[in-house]
Amino acid sequence: MEIIESTKPIYAILISFFATFLIAFAARSPNLRESWTVIAALIKFGIVMSMLPIILAGKTIEYNLLTVMPGLDIAFRVDAFSMFFAITASTLWIVTAFYCIGYMRSLKEKHQTRFYMCFALSLSAALGIAFSANLFTMFIFYEMLTLVTYPLVIHSQTAEAVKKARRYLVYLLGTSIVFQLTAIVATFYFAGTLEFIPGGILAGTASDMVIVVIFILFIAGIAKAGIMPFHVWLPEAMVAPTPVSALLHAVAVVKAGVFIVIKILLYVFGVDLLAELGLGLALAFVASFTIIAASVIALQKDNLKARLAYSTVGQLSYVVLAVSLLTPAAIAASLMHIMVHASSKITLFFTAGAIYAATKKKKISELDGIGKQMPLTMIAFTVGALSLIGVPLFAGFITKWYMATGAIEAGHLIFVGVIIISSMLNAAYFLPIVRAAFFKPLPEGEHPKVKELSGYTAFTVVPLLITAVMVVALFFVAPWVMVLAQLVVASVIGGS
Amino acid sequence: MMEFILGKYNYLVCILLMMIGFYAMIAKENLVKKVIGLNIFQTAIFLFYISVSYMEGATAPVVWQGQEGVLYGNPLPHVLILTAIVVGISMTALALGLIIKIYQEYGSIEENRILELNQLEEEQNLKRAGR
């Protein structure tokens, strides 16, 4: 494989870091401040996309920034897998940048400068995770992501937000320090390196027992992936403003979590080692449990964002379930689900935020007839919901199809069952919302005409329409995306 | 056994003195008594050093012409102890200075009384802050 040395990944990471300063200096002029965010998002997207042709040509981009300690480098590597996450995050940031303007201004939120600064920083951290070439670099950005999203979660500074944000921190920081760091140290001790290498670095370096322990520590240490019982922080984080929930707690943060899980499974342990020790199967069962349990909990939630949060927990475990099946189709499905779930879930969160911004409604039981007030918004919601249920013509269908194929390939039909049951549960918690919105009458005394596309509200509605279109488009461009996925699969399984 | 005790009686005396001093430092409430204990403790160590360098029938290590082969005591421990005495004196001076200040501030040099006063003050502070 050809390796190209380039500083592009560093620029892609740093661009939003520098934007932070510009945002801070523009604190007194909101228009300038928001334009910096948008400009940074566009440049970041441009840099990421400029790397795509190189990756599609089968090359990788590498850059070794500096050596911190003997054996611990800050190094970046962009390969096909990184691109999945990087493209998803940087594309959706542009949309979210506009959405933020609409949401934050129509709700007249305080501390907006801090909000935009931390937002930009968290995108830096997310791309840092996407591009990191070793566990140490990844760990740095993982912790950075936790720390910079903390002010976003605590944003409203109410007693409730302080309490929940603290739990957010304890869960994410605690698991990463106690479990993940231990696992990293142990990996370094046994393998002598922390670099991500397709096919893994741990095979044959330690006894089976030790490797199983390291595996458990890693899985427990990456709470961002939301695998039960380490999912508690995610519903709590919904106390943050909706754009944060949308981009960070449906895309950047949680996707970083599953991205790291996949990376560690494929690039630290390696497919062969996992299959040999049966760890893939064990993880698949944990993920299956999470999928079902989270869906059942989601059914009982009346708060729209809470229901979406539990749905996210379930959907994240789809990604984990797929990759732990360890077959080519399943791994490809898992990579693709990162993109699919991101665009679908961000649409749903955008809708939740748009409804709140326009009508101050948070609960599902209050949404009767809302389709008459905000038809466009609710159509987008329907698109997102159908995609996650797995209806053809929407992106979600593709990944579920491949996942099921992968499960059959692996010879574990039980996971096909899990996918079917959970799809039914998905339908059970999403479709009533759609039904209530379109087919139930509005409550007494509410005016059917809410100006959906006026003033700042328009800023919240247009982005969600764009993401809804993306969900549909993904279904049709899936073959091209699969090309990228095949590159990854070939590199991690090709060797065996 | 008897021989052992008599042969090393200098160490036994040192240890006895040390323990007396140690007891006073730990158990006495009166700060001045603590300082006295401290002095006894230190002096015991000085004695220990000096008795180590003592030899039967030895003189001071001053050698003059025609007096070669004379038995003289090791001068180094004495020198060390001179330094240690200086350290001890400055320590005592500082401790007594502190005690004077403590007496001025608290009107007492009994340790438990002083700690009691500190406790009281802290509680009052907390009450004033409304917590």
Next chain:
Amino acid sequence: MIANIIENIPGLVVLIVIIAASLIPLVGKSRPVLAWGIAVIAAFLSFIMSLYILNVVMTTGKIRYWFGNWEPPWGIEYVFDPLSAFVLTLVSFVGFIVLVYAKKSLEAEIDPERITYFYALYMLFIGGLMGVVATGDIFNLYVFLEIAAIAGYALIAVGRRREALMASFTYLILGTIAAAFILIGIGYLYMATGTLNIIDLAVILPEIYQSKVVLIAFAFFTVGLSIKIALFPLHNWLPNAYTYAPSVTSIVMAAIATKVGAYVLIRVMFTVFGPEFELTVVHVTEVFLVLSVVAMIIGSVLAIAQTDIKKMLAYSSIAQVGYITLGIALMNVTGLTGSIMHILNHAIMKACLFMVVGAIVYRTGITHIHDFVGLGKKMPYTMAAFTIGALSMIGMPLTVGFVGKWYLTLGSLEAGMWYIIPVILVSSLLAVGYLWRLLDNIYFKQPENASELKTVKAKEAPLAMLIPTCVLALLCIVLGTFAYLPISIAEEAAKVLLRY
């Protein structure tokens, strides 16, 4: 002339500080500014010289400097190996930077007529600690330890509140017991070997490892030094001493006093007695292991229970001492490197945090953590420094705190003691507990009643205090990011100590 000075730098580096200490009361009696000037210049020169020494030691190896050209064992010699050069640089650097900070802080906290004497004692304190690090004679080490200690008691006693007097007295009693124990230890060693020179001792002792006298000497040394470094359960003197002392004293004590104690412990255990002694004769490392683990947990838990920021940081120091002794107890190069790196980390990070506390006290007079609401807006730069210091204490990657913890964890694995790792990391987590509560108050908590806020009149700390604070905060990051350099020194030191 110049060549003459360069030749004598290993002696001058300590001497200049002590000379300044005696000069200050003479010339600066009515002019504290002059006293401050002399102190700063002397400390700065001393820092430069120690950098020079560090450079020479790292390039050409050990320096032995004979005072007045008297060859040991007759004369006293100064010996610089990687460890002592490293710690010497650290001590002189912290000593210098705290002095820059001290001027404003002292003007606010100490009677004006006492300021000059404070500087004199301060220089004596720093000089004593530097002497401890530099000397190659074990009795000389005791004397310097006592010089620093006596100056330290006085520095604590000038605190604003009367509790400071009692804190100082308690420390004096315990400190003297510790010093007396060390003195007895030295006496036994002298009885057994007939020499006081550390290099000679290291040669003679292995032949008489089994002697009871040597064993007793070792016991007295370890107990005495454990009191000096406030190793749990001998830590009783520390919290009150740090809490009621003037800010400047707290900074310098927390940053380097216990660190130099740790240095002496390492020196005695590895250079004087030698690693073989701990491995084959007394199994003291197991005791240290248990005590370190308990200190790391109990110290952090007690820190969580505190509501006074100075007391909280003091208890956290007790936990941090546990880290240092843990690295010593592991008895391998990685662990000892971690321990030495943690000495560096703790000195810089704690100095930074206590400087922030001093700045808060200077502007508002508060130390109760519930009163800190809203400080983030009023003193943004100071609080940014505090945040960085806190992250370093927690051990976030790219701060110097991470480096030490990384090596300690790796060292525990190497020693086959994987069960230590959870303790190290849980203690970090407890640090998150007590520091984050503070950061929440500073940045995010909404005041219940804005008019009752004690931080209303606060504003950014004066530059003379802000710059040293920020320099230390930056160092936390720089030394953590470009950790290669300090690690190379620490690793070299560890190898020399363990005789690899």
